[in-house]
Amino acid sequence: MEFLCEANQSLLEILRMELGLTGTKEACNNGNCGACNVIMDGVLVNSCLVLAVEAEGKSITTIEGIALPGGLHPLQRSFLEHAALQCGICTPGFIVSAKVLLDHTPDPSEDQVRRWMAGNLCRCTGYDKIVRAVLAAAQVMHAMPEQER
Amino acid sequence: MQSFDYAATHSLSEAATMLAQDGKSVQVLAGGTDLIVQLREGRRQVALVVDIKAIPEVNQLSYDPIQGLHIGAAVPCYKICQHQRIAAAYPGLIDAISLIGGTQIQGRATVGGNLCNASPAADTIPALIVHRATCLIFGPLGLREAPVETFCTAPGQTILAAGEFLVTLRIPAPPPGFGAHYQRFIPRNEMDIAVTGAAAAVVLNDKRTHFISARIALSAVAPVPLYVPEAGEWLAGREIHLENLRQAAEIARAAAQPIDDMRGTATQRKQLAAVLTRRALEKAVERARTQEAKP
Numbered sequence: 337m338e339f340l341c342e343a344n345q346s347l348l349e350i351l352r353m354e355l356g357l358t359g360t361k362e363a364c365n366n367g368n369c370g371a372c373n374v375i376m377d378g379v380l381v382n383s384c385l386v387l388a389v390e391a392e393g394k395s396i397t398t399i400e401g402i403a404l405p406g407g408l409h410p411l412q413r414s415f416l417e418h419a420a421l422q423c424g425i426c427t428p429g430f431i432v433s434a435k436v437l438l439d440h441t442p443d444p445s446e447d448q449v450r451r452w453m454a455g456n457l458c459r460c461t462g463y464d465k466i467v468r469a470v471l472a473a474a475q476v477m478h479a480m481p482e483q484e485r
Numbered sequence: 486m487q488s489f490d491y492a493a494t495h496s497l498s499e500a501a502t503m504l505a506q507d508g509k510s511v512q513v514l515a516g517g518t519d520l521i522v523q524l525r526e527g528r529r530q531v532a533l534v535v536d537i538k539a540i541p542e543v544n545q546l547s548y549d550p551i552q553g554l555h556i557g558a559a560v561p562c563y564k565i566c567q568h569q570r571i572a573a574a575y576p577g578l579i580d581a582i583s584l585i586g587g588t589q590i591q592g593r594a595t596v597g598g599n600l601c602n603a604s605p606a607a608d609t610i611p612a613l614i615v616h617r618a619t620c621l622i623f624g625p626l627g628l629r630e631a632p633v634e635t636f637c638t639a640p641g642q643t644i645l646a647a648g649e650f651l652v653t654l655r656i657p658a659p660p661p662g663f664g665a666h667y668q669r670f671i672p673r674n675e676m677d678i679a680v681t682g683a684a685a686a687v688v689l690n691d692k693r694t695h696f697i698s699a700r701i702a703l704s705a706v707a708p709v710p711l712y713v714p715e716a717g718e719w720l721a722g723r724e725i726h727l728e729n730l731r732q733a734a735e736i737a738r739a740a741a742q743p744i745d746d747m748r749g750t751a752t753q754r755k756q757l758a759a760v761l762t763r764r765a766l767e768k769a770v771e772r773a774r775t776q777e778a779k780p
Binding site: 342343344345346365366367368370373376379380381382384385386387389390433436437451452453454455 | 522
């Protein structure tokens with residue numbers, strides 16, 4: 337993907353305003369809440385704290401890229417099944433965040449999940465259902481062949 | 486956000502030239518987790534942001550038991566924490582480095598940036614101080630070195646002159662009998678800024694009964710990260726005994742000059758300085774006692 341931008345525009349701004357990828361959300365815009373999470377060259381980052389120019393040449397995965405060819409990703413399915421969202425504004429960030437965790441820690445403990453996602457804030461759910469959804473998704477993914485995750 | 490220009494540099498001298506431009510306010514960009522927030526909130530005014538991440542020297546991350554540890558100014562925290570040999574050799578540093586922000590911040594933030602941002606509450610700086618870190622600085626007159634405890638001069642202010650920037654942090658190899666730890670008090674479990682923090686590093690005698698030396702430094706109790714040499718010096722030659730740890734903690738408490746602010750009162754911070762110093766010393770001693778010879 338190519339885009340033009342000013343030096344002072346964040347990756348978040350470009351994703352939403354230039355590229356029309358509005359799944360990534362702007363909430364705090366200062367690196368505290370995780371609603372803007374994307375994966376940049378395999379690393380979970382707050383896109384509000386990356387200048388768009390810094391993304392040149394990088395591989396970016398947004399929430400739009402999480403679903404699998406056959407349908408929802410197990411994490412997405414699990415969030416729905418476990419009622420792990422209400423208003424949904426934090427949800428793309430949580431799912432992207434959880435995906436990075438499960439990709440390298442396929443069987444996390446509850447403590448590991450909570451600590452990993454400390455940078456993702458939710459105003460609605462009180463977090464418990466989110467944590468349960470991530471742990472449940474880990475079990476489902478465990479049973480899937482690796483290429484399909 | 487205010488308008489500014491952006492330039493990515495590929496060499497130390499190119500960066501120094503850009504940073505020394507007269508009449509322009511120029512700022513280094515590494516991880517951006519402090520700078521971008523400050524620019525967006527108008528707390529800093531810059532005309533040019535100089536991205537140093539493509540300079541090879543600032544990306545160095547290396548350790549050997551003779552040369553010690555080199556952390557380039559632009560190395561993101563997660564890379565240091567994931568480096569198994571470094572994490573095994575310097576757990577007292579990893580204590581502090583791994584505390585910055587959360588997962589997402591760790592993906593971008595740097596120890597170099599934590600130092601150069603010069604917050605009184607910075608977590609890595611007390612840990613760097615007790616590990617005897619040296620700053621390698623490059624500027625228009627070339628390379629110079631400075632002990633990390635001299636780097637911060639006031640909140641948000643450092644010894645960097647026009648055109649200068651931090652290249653590397655050099656930390657000596659831990660001697661036999663070494664142990665270190667950093668811990669802090671925060672309201673939540675993660676993500677917060679330290680209300681107070683304490684770093685301690687000790688070197689114990691062969692029998693692990695006495696201190697040969699100790700270094701103690703505190704965060705968030707002074708305008709700059711506070712090195713308390715008198716607390717460590719008092720322990721030199723003394724027996725490892727709770728009463729002696731408490732005494733060193735009282736020396737640290739006396740040195741702390743905290744303020745009241747929204748994160749805590751001065752009284753609470755004085756109390757925390759003593760308690761956290763004692764706990765950091767206990768953990769540092771424990772690490773020194775269980776330390777094995779590392780390859």
